[in-house]
Amino acid sequence: xTTTHAPAVPGLAADVLAAHGDRVTLHDLYDEAGAPVYHxxxxxxxxxxxxxxxxxxxxxxxxxxxxxxxxxxTLPLLAxxxxxxxxxxxxxxxxxxxxxLAEAPAGIGERCTVVQGxxxxxxxxxxxxxxxxxxxxxxxxxxxxxxxxYASVRAHLAPGGRFLLSTVDVTAGDDDLDVEAxxxxxxxxxMIEHWRAGQEVRRVTILAPEREIPQDGxxxxxxxxxxxxxxxxxxxxxAGAGLRVVARHALPAASARxxxxxxxxxxxx
Ligand code: SAM
Numbered sequence: 001x002t003t004t005h006a007p008a009v010p011g012l013a014a015d016v017l018a019a020h021g022d023r024v025t026l027h028d029l030y031d032e033a034g035a036p037v038y039h040x041x042x043x044x045x046x047x048x049x050x051x052x053x054x055x056x057x058x059x060x061x062x063x064x065x066x067x068x069x070x071x072x073x074t075l076p077l078l079a080x081x082x083x084x085x086x087x088x089x090x091x092x093x094x095x096x097x098x099x100x101l102a103e104a105p106a107g108i109g110e111r112c113t114v115v116q117g118x119x120x121x122x123x124x125x126x127x128x129x130x131x132x133x134x135x136x137x138x139x140x141x142x143x144x145x146x147x148x149x150y151a152s153v154r155a156h157l158a159p160g161g162r163f164l165l166s167t168v169d170v171t172a173g174d175d176d177l178d179v180e181a182x183x184x185x186x187x188x189x190x191m192i193e194h195w196r197a198g199q200e201v202r203r204v205t206i207l208a209p210e211r212e213i214p215q216d217g218x219x220x221x222x223x224x225x226x227x228x229x230x231x232x233x234x235x236x237x238x239a240g241a242g243l244r245v246v247a248r249h250a251l252p253a254a255s256a257r258x259x260x261x262x263x264x265x266x267x268x269x
Contacts, residue, residue, distance in 0.1 A: 009223050011194040012176040013205035020219045029206065029224035037206060037222050040183030042072060042135075047252040048166050049076055051262045052134055055164050055249070056080060061129025064156055066119040066149075067137040070096035077132065078108050085113045087122060120148035127158040133165040136260070138234070139227040150241035154267045162264045163243055166251065167229050169259040172197035177257055180209055188212065193257075201225040231261040242268045 009017060009026075017024050027033045052073065056063060057080055068074050068086035070093055077084050088094050094116045101109035115124065119133070120141055131153050141149055153163050177193040190209045195202035205223045213219055235245045243265040251260030 009194070009203060009205045009221075011192075012178060013192040013194060013203070013221075013223070016192065016207070016210075017205075017221060020213070023217065023219045024221055025218045026221050026223065029204070029222045033220065034222040034224075037183070037189070039070070040185050040187060041181060041189065041206075043184035044182065045254070047254060047260055048134055048262060049073065051249050051251055052132060052164060052166070053077070053080065055162070055247075055262065055264055056082075056130045056132060059129040059160075059162055061158055061161065062126070064124070064128040064131045066131065066133040066153075067135070067140070068097060068114075069093050069135070071100045073132065073134045074112065075100065075104060075108070078104070078111055081111075083111050083113070085115060085124065085126070085128070087115045087117045087119060087124075089116070089118055091116060119152070120145035122152050122156075124156060127156055127161065129158050129161045131156055131161070131163045133163070136166050136168050136226075136229075138165050138167060139229050142227075146237065147241065150238065150243055154242055157267045159269075160266070162246070162266055163238075164262060164264055165234075166260055166262050167231050167234050168254070169230050169261060170195055170202060170228055171257045173257060177255060179255060195228065199228070201227050231263060235263065238263070238265050244268055 029038050053076055062083040063077055064085045065074055065077060066087050068088045074084060074086045086097060088097060094114060097114055101112050172195060179191050181189050181191055188209050189206050192205045193202055203225050205221060207221045238245055245263050245265045247264040249262045251262055253259055
């Protein structure tokens with residue numbers, strides 16, 4: 001088995017990989033080989049966009065979007081007609097975002113300010129009616145970085161402004177979740193998720209469905225670990241950081257075991 005700095009996978013995924021032996025090439029989902037797979041799958045996931053737009057529309061003033069990536073949420077936010085500041089850590093993502101903005105219909109891209117920065121420590125010298133952190137990206141940060149995120153967000157909320165963030169509630173099963181998904185390209189993927197109650201991370205492993213794996217040649221497999229931050233825990237953590245959750249909306253379920261949740265928090269004054 002070839003690895004590119006990707007860790008061993010547990011449970012059902014380990015059995016599936018063992019069946020293909022040394023034909024397996026294991027990649028991190030966010031490395032060079034994995035990124036196109038992530039984008040293919042993410043492009044079809046519109047589950048939170050409607051709720052995010054509805055909540056943002058109700059808040060006056062400019063919008064700050066954190067962890068903007070290549071703009072999957074940025075462009076719909078801009079379509080609301082507000083100025084949007086999009087903050088993103090990775091240079092490669094910032095470049096993709098700038099390219100998409102340049103290609104957007106006239107006027108839209110001009111309302112967007114792109115900032116390369118770290119959402120756990122930023123100072124933009126401005127305040128916003130809505131600070132948006134979608135795609136459950138809060139789970140990318142460890143506890144210390146989340147403390148920095150909350151302090152930075154508080155400092156950037158205008159009076160009455162709200163922090164809108166999504167997370168996911170996961171129901172543990174005795175077995176691993178094994179589902180098929182279709183990417184924007186039409187390509188099919190088998191997704192295996194391993195999580196047991198109390199574990200800090202769930203591990204997602206992605207490969208072609210068994211029937212589509214050729215008899216010979218490499219079998220590419222992509223894996224990532226996602227921190228589990230249940231909405232009740234996150235609500236308590238936000239309260240401890242002076243951000244009071246004032247509304248909570250269920251998002252369309254990604255699977256029988258996942259419930260997306262959008263939280264709206266205001267700063268204690
Ligand atoms: N919101 C986009 C979307 O829906 O496609 C991107 C979501 S992607 C799951 C998470 C993004 O967060 C990546 O583009 C990653 O580079 C960025 N990111 C990770 N850590 C970050 C940090 N500390 N500050 C800002 N962005 C960060």
